[in-house]
Amino acid sequence: MAKPIAIEVYNPNGKYRVVSTKSMPGTRWINLLIEQDCRVEICTQKKTILSVEDIIALIGDKCDGVIGQLTEDWGETLFAALSRAGGKAFSNMAVGYNNVDVNAANKHGVAVGNTPGVLTETTAELAASLSLAAARRIVESDQFMRAGLYDGWLPHLFVGNLLKGQTVGVIGAGRIGSAYARMMIIYFSQFLFVVIIACFVIAAYGEFLKANGEQPVTWKRAASMDEVLREADLISLHPILDKTTYHLINKESLATMKKEAILINCSRGPVVDEVALVEHLKQNPMFRVGLDVFEDEPYMKPGLADMKNAVVVPHIASASKWTREGMATLAALNVLGNIKGYPVWGDPNRVEPFFNENAPPPAASPSIVNAKALGLPVSKL
Numbered sequence: 001m002a003k004p005i006a007i008e009v010y011n012p013n014g015k016y017r018v019v020s021t022k023s024m025p026g027t028r029w030i031n032l033l034i035e036q037d038c039r040v041e042i043c044t045q046k047k048t049i050l051s052v053e054d055i056i057a058l059i060g061d062k063c064d065g066v067i068g069q070l071t072e073d074w075g076e077t078l079f080a081a082l083s084r085a086g087g088k089a090f091s092n093m094a095v096g097y098n099n100v101d102v103n104a105a106n107k108h109g110v111a112v113g114n115t116p117g118v119l120t121e122t123t124a125e126l127a128a129s130l131s132l133a134a135a136r137r138i139v140e141s142d143q144f145m146r147a148g149l150y151d152g153w154l155p156h157l158f159v160g161n162l163l164k165g166q167t168v169g170v171i172g173a174g175r176i177g178s179a180y181a182r183m184m185i186i187y188f189s190q191f192l193f194v195v196i197i198a199c200f201v202i203a204a205y206g207e208f209l210k211a212n213g214e215q216p217v218t219w220k221r222a223a224s225m226d227e228v229l230r231e232a233d234l235i236s237l238h239p240i241l242d243k244t245t246y247h248l249i250n251k252e253s254l255a256t257m258k259k260e261a262i263l264i265n266c267s268r269g270p271v272v273d274e275v276a277l278v279e280h281l282k283q284n285p286m287f288r289v290g291l292d293v294f295e296d297e298p299y300m301k302p303g304l305a306d307m308k309n310a311v312v313v314p315h316i317a318s319a320s321k322w323t324r325e326g327m328a329t330l331a332a333l334n335v336l337g338n339i340k341g342y343p344v345w346g347d348p349n350r351v352e353p354f355f356n357e358n359a360p361p362p363a364a365s366p367s368i369v370n371a372k373a374l375g376l377p378v379s380k381l
């Protein structure tokens with residue numbers, strides 16, 4: 001018999017049973033589900049990462065849909081269990097879905113949702129914050145102050161890198177990478193390497209700078225990743241994690257980078273070979289990193305925590321109140337839309353209509369990554 005698992009229940013008589021494996025910020029997502037006749041069950045078990053067995057126990061014998069987290073292993077076992085319980089919808093409360101085996105979901109006819117757009121700027125802002133923190137050694141300086149070591153101004157004290165006029169490289173210039181590039185254009189970058197970016201933003205800003213007697217910002221699409229690695233002073237990683245990006249940054253790519261470069265990772269930990277990174281940080285004390293994600297989360301590879309040239313934060317890039325509430329809303333609406341037989345929203349890059357608190361959300365699932373494979377209809381709204 002499955003072990004009992006602690007839950008909190010809203011609208012116990014609701015027709016559809018929707019399970020959330022975690023409590024999520026805000027109440028709008030719960031209210032939207034309740035208004036549409038859902039019984040909402042939220043797991044309150046005091047355990048950060050739920051196991052497959054825990055989630056099977058939560059799914060039980062009858063479950064219409066599950067909202068899950070990026071820390072969970074959504075593969076064959078869980079999709080089979082959800083399908084046996086009559087469920088046809090799952091949504092990650094995250095844009096990245098490398099924890100989900102989409103082929104297994106397809107096999108069981110389960111729609112897989114994610115939460116794009118609402119976290120784009122929030123995540124890019126953290127990447128920009130880490131860029132500044134790493135460049136100006138903010139965390140080291142803070143620790144020094146708190147340790148009572150400051151005994152007066154010195155010419156060499158915590159000297160870091162000036163970013164103005166430097167070359168910024170973005171690897172994975174999708175929604176978040178492009179937003180980061182836009183943020184970094186203003187002021188810092190003399191040169192920007194990006195794969196896709198609205199060049200008119202740069203051109204218009206260039207005109208503004210020229211009118212003020214300053215050097216315009218320029219950009220180019222790099223011919224290869226090697227070119228970005230060789231020429232950039234600051235590189236921010238924003239690709240998805242899949243087999244093409246696993247250890248994209250490894251011993252060789254680190255060796256290609258400038259000795260005093262800064263590397264930022266707000267994508268997924270395994271995009272960087274963390275063992276090679278620790279070694280590189282040891283050998284190159286002027287090389288700096290800002291990391292929001294780690295190869296074996298929640299752990300860091302041995303030695304990383306001791307490196308003064310690393311700024312490390314616990315996967316908080318999307319952690320603003322508005323964003324996290326929006327992610328919860330999108331995840332709930334992905335599941336609800338499927339339960340209600342709504343079509344899929346046509347453009348997952350334009351999800352703002354789902355965040356208007358003063359109007360009901362569109363009758364659509366905001367973002368279903370396997371909509372095509374499952375032949376789900378697309379909304380004309």
Ligand SMILES: NC(=O)c1ccc[n+]([C@@H]2O[C@H](COP(=O)([O-])OP(=O)(O)OC[C@H]3O[C@@H](n4cnc5c(N)ncnc54)[C@H](O)[C@@H]3O)[C@@H](O)[C@H]2O)c1
Nearest residue numbers: 096123172173174175176177238239240244266267317318
């Ligand atoms: N740290 C966090 O809290 C946090 C928050 C949000 C997103 N993320 C991560 O960021 C990722 C990107 O999110 P997004 O909304 O910008 O997605 P997106 O799909 O808009 O962008 C991903 C980009 O990666 C590029 N890409 C794919 N394969 C590549 C490769 N081999 N080399 C270089 N680029 C490649 C794609 O062309 C695309 O431009 C997510 O998948 C997620 O893993 C992390």
Ligand SMILES: O=C(O)[C@H](O)CO
Nearest residue numbers: 093094095096119318
């Ligand atoms: O993929 C995501 O959405 C993040 O890692 C959490 O916001």
